Amino acid sequence: MIPVNEPLLDGNEKKYLLECIDTGWISSEGPFVKKFEEGFASFLGTKHGIAVCNGTAALEIALYALGVDKGDEVIMPSFTIISCAIACIRLGAKPVLVDIEPETWTMDVFQMESKITPKTKVIMPVHIYGHPVHMDEVFRLAEKYNIKILEDAAEVHGAEYFSKYKGGKWLKCGDMGEVTATSFYANKIITTGEGGMVLTNNDHYAERAGSYRNLCFKPEKRFYHTELGYNFRMTNLQAAVGLAQLEQIERFIAIKIRLGEYYRKRFADIKGLRFMPVKEYAKSVYWMYGIELDPKFGITAEEMMNRLKKHGIASRPFFRGLHDQPVLNNMGLFVDESYPQTDHAYKYGFYLPSGLTLKEKQIDFVVDVVRKELGQ
Numbered sequence: 001m002i003p004v005n006e007p008l009l010d011g012n013e014k015k016y017l018l019e020c021i022d023t024g025w026i027s028s029e030g031p032f033v034k035k036f037e038e039g040f041a042s043f044l045g046t047k048h049g050i051a052v053c054n055g056t057a058a059l060e061i062a063l064y065a066l067g068v069d070k071g072d073e074v075i076m077p078s079f080t081i082i083s084c085a086i087a088c089i090r091l092g093a094k095p096v097l098v099d100i101e102p103e104t105w106t107m108d109v110f111q112m113e114s115k116i117t118p119k120t121k122v123i124m125p126v127h128i129y130g131h132p133v134h135m136d137e138v139f140r141l142a143e144k145y146n147i148k149i150l151e152d153a154a155e156v157h158g159a160e161y162f163s164k165y166k167g168g169k170w171l172k173c174g175d176m177g178e179v180t181a182t183s184f185y186a187n188k189i190i191t192t193g194e195g196g197m198v199l200t201n202n203d204h205y206a207e208r209a210g211s212y213r214n215l216c217f218k219p220e221k222r223f224y225h226t227e228l229g230y231n232f233r234m235t236n237l238q239a240a241v242g243l244a245q246l247e248q249i250e251r252f253i254a255i256k257i258r259l260g261e262y263y264r265k266r267f268a269d270i271k272g273l274r275f276m277p278v279k280e281y282a283k284s285v286y287w288m289y290g291i292e293l294d295p296k297f298g299i300t301a302e303e304m305m306n307r308l309k310k311h312g313i314a315s316r317p318f319f320r321g322l323h324d325q326p327v328l329n330n331m332g333l334f335v336d337e338s339y340p341q342t343d344h345a346y347k348y349g350f351y352l353p354s355g356l357t358l359k360e361k362q363i364d365f366v367v368d369v370v371r372k373e374l375g376q
């Protein structure tokens with residue numbers, strides 16, 4: 001079976017883990033946590049990095065840091081992981097959805113303005129499969145309506161966006177808003193197994209994030225609490241792996257881009273297929289190589305994924321829209337709302353093997369199978 005993804009752990013991971021065990025530093029108090037925080041923050045160019053136990057927690061912490069509270073509204077795409085909605089709901093706030101652009105599968109930024117109300121506190125652009133959201137409209141609205149930006153940068157370590165609005169320059173995904181949440185789950189570009197980080201240039205947000213991660217302990221007065229936090233800490237063991245991964249990040253990104261460009265070249269002459277976008281405003285890192293079938297083939301993503309499986313090729317479905325999640329509908333959310341582009345992408349889209357260990361020969365095989373199944 002060609003796996004969808006496989007972590008590459010061929011650097012200092014083992015060495016740093018042994019160091020944890022030899023020194024006895026295995027909790028979040030160990031020295032790798034700070035090193036990993038500083039290292040990843042400096043990779044993105046942000047002032048602060050707050051390492052946490054996963055990306056879902058990072059999203060909630062980031063919203064908390066921004067002061068999101070009961071009754072506030074947060075604008076996000078329907079086409080995303082449920083973590084985005086959960087983070088919001090746990091804080092008593094309301095997720096408000098927009099549809100996606102069919103071509104990039106990222107949020108349709110031109111639908112956002114009509115969703116803004118006096119309660120809108122945050123816009124949450126979610127960069128998808130390695131490709132950045134078209135941020136300039138997000139910047140414009142954030143400024144016009146005094147709304148904060150929380151980037152979900154779980155899928156875009158190393159991606160960049162060219163902003164005309166910010167004066168015509170390349171900006172790093174994860175350094176474009178007030179706060180960023182990212183993930184180091186095992187399938188992300190760099191991994192700690194489970195893990196995440198909150199990133200910000202703002203001292204106040206960083207302090208709130210650090211506090212919420214750690215039960216809202218007060219630095220000056222131990223075991224005295226004025227707010228409820230969580231234990232969302234990252235262990236030294238995870239950070240040890242993270243630091244070793246971070247040493248390889250440029251190499252990993254280069255591999256992803258090489259594989260993504262190779263897929264593109266091989267898919268170029270297949271008709272009726274939408275595949276990972278190339279936009280003048282984006283430097284994608286091709287986290288996962290997504291494709292979408294033209295409905296005219298009469299084959300859904302599910303059907304195609306089954307056929308690929310028979311050839312030993314693993315794949316994964318696209319996100320099912322948040323508006324189409326029973327658990328959220330049962331809470332009275334998004335009832336009677338429709339997001340047709342999200343539904344379409346879910347029905348016909350899926351992603352192909354994209355791991356760091358993938359070989360060009362395997363891509364040739366995958367593309368040939370897809371081609372044959374489409375009768376080309």
Ligand SMILES: *Cc1c(COP(=O)(O)O)cnc(C)c1O
Binds near residue numbers: 081126
């Ligand atoms: C992976 C992912 C997350 C969640 O991260 P976990 O570490 O798995 O909790 C959040 N947002 C997006 C877009 C992701 O891809």
